[in-house]
Amino acid sequence: MRVIIAGGHGKIALILERLLVEAGHEPIAIIRNPDHRPDVDATGAAAVVLDLEEASVDEVGQVLKNADAAVFAAGAGPGSTAERKFTVDRDAAILLADAAEFAGVPRLIVISAIGTDDFDPDSDDIFQLYLRAKSEADASVRSRDLDWTIVRPGSLTNDPGTGLVHAAPEVPRGRIPRADVAAVIAALLETGAASRTQFELVSGDDAIPDVLAALPPAAE
Numbered sequence: 001m002r003v004i005i006a007g008g009h010g011k012i013a014l015i016l017e018r019l020l021v022e023a024g025h026e027p028i029a030i031i032r033n034p035d036h037r038p039d040v041d042a043t044g045a046a047a048v049v050l051d052l053e054e055a056s057v058d059e060v061g062q063v064l065k066n067a068d069a070a071v072f073a074a075g076a077g078p079g080s081t082a083e084r085k086f087t088v089d090r091d092a093a094i095l096l097a098d099a100a101e102f103a104g105v106p107r108l109i110v111i112s113a114i115g116t117d118d119f120d121p122d123s124d125d126i127f128q129l130y131l132r133a134k135s136e137a138d139a140s141v142r143s144r145d146l147d148w149t150i151v152r153p154g155s156l157t158n159d160p161g162t163g164l165v166h167a168a169p170e171v172p173r174g175r176i177p178r179a180d181v182a183a184v185i186a187a188l189l190e191t192g193a194a195s196r197t198q199f200e201l202v203s204g205d206d207a208i209p210d211v212l213a214a215l216p217p218a219a220e
Contacts, residue, residue: 001025002067003189004105006052006060006096007074008045009036011158012111015182016071017045023190030063030074052092053084060099069107069189072096082126085133093137097144105146109188111181112138112152114173114200138198149188150198153181166204167211174202184208 003020005013008029020027021044029040032051040047048063052074064070072093076084093110100108112134119131138150154174161179184201188194193212204211 001069001189003027004030004064004067004070005045006030006070006072006092008040008047009033010073010075012156012178012182012185013071013073014039014043015179016073016185017043019182019186020189021045023186025189028063028067030060052095053087055095057095057098057102060095061102064099064103064105067103067105069109070096070100070105071185071189072108072110073185076130082124082129085126085130089130090133090137094140097141097146097148100146101144107189107192108141108144108146108148109185110138110141110148110150111185112150112198114152114154114171114202116152142196142198147192147195149194149196151181151184151188152198152200154200154202156181162203163208164203164205165201165208165211166206167199167201167215169199169216171200171202176201176203180208184212187212 005027007013009031017027027045029045029047030050031047034049037047074092076088116131116134120128141148153176157175157177159177161177161183165180187208194215
């Protein structure tokens with residue numbers, strides 16, 4: 001399986017790339033900074049240097065050509081400006097969805113954030129703008145005739161993964177290791193679970209395959 005990962009130098013993305021390589025797949029990481037290539041190389045994945053804030057649908061579509069799936073794992077990150085919350089967290093996700101349609105890539109998985117739709121539309125607070133950007137990106141993805149899945153993890157930690165999670169359309173606020181988020185994404189790619197489904201994700205008591213199999217079907 002050939003998988004294109006936008007934001008391929010992110011912490012979740014690097015773990016995901018290693019998992020996919022170990023499973024015999026072919027991950028391709030889209031990175032903005034060429035200095036990050038060695039980190040991607042160390043996972044066994046290949047890197048393509050492309051700035052999603054500047055790229056066209058055609059340019060991204062050329063990277064996605066012949067791919068089986070695409071994953072949006074990019075983010076402006078802590079300390080970024082309000083403008084970049086929209087150019088990266090929203091617009092780059094929409095760009096990837098546009099490019100997936102353009103290139104004929106059927107499967108799209110987006111890493112979003114818990115509670116995204118609860119943003120305050122009247123607030124200029126940077127976190128509220130981040131939630132709004134994610135919410136608007138997710139809405140765009142849900143409108144596509146793609147095999148999409150939107151994963152909305154809780155607060156991310158660098159703790160070792162446990163393989164035990166809780167997922168549902170809405171869950172109580174909580175934390176989750178990045179390693180477990182990456183493992184969930186890998187499982188979604190390998191099983192095709194949760195097609196056209198959006199769910200929140202935190203640490204829990206149940207094994208990832210069981211949790212994904214128990215997710216409610218997408219609403220018609």
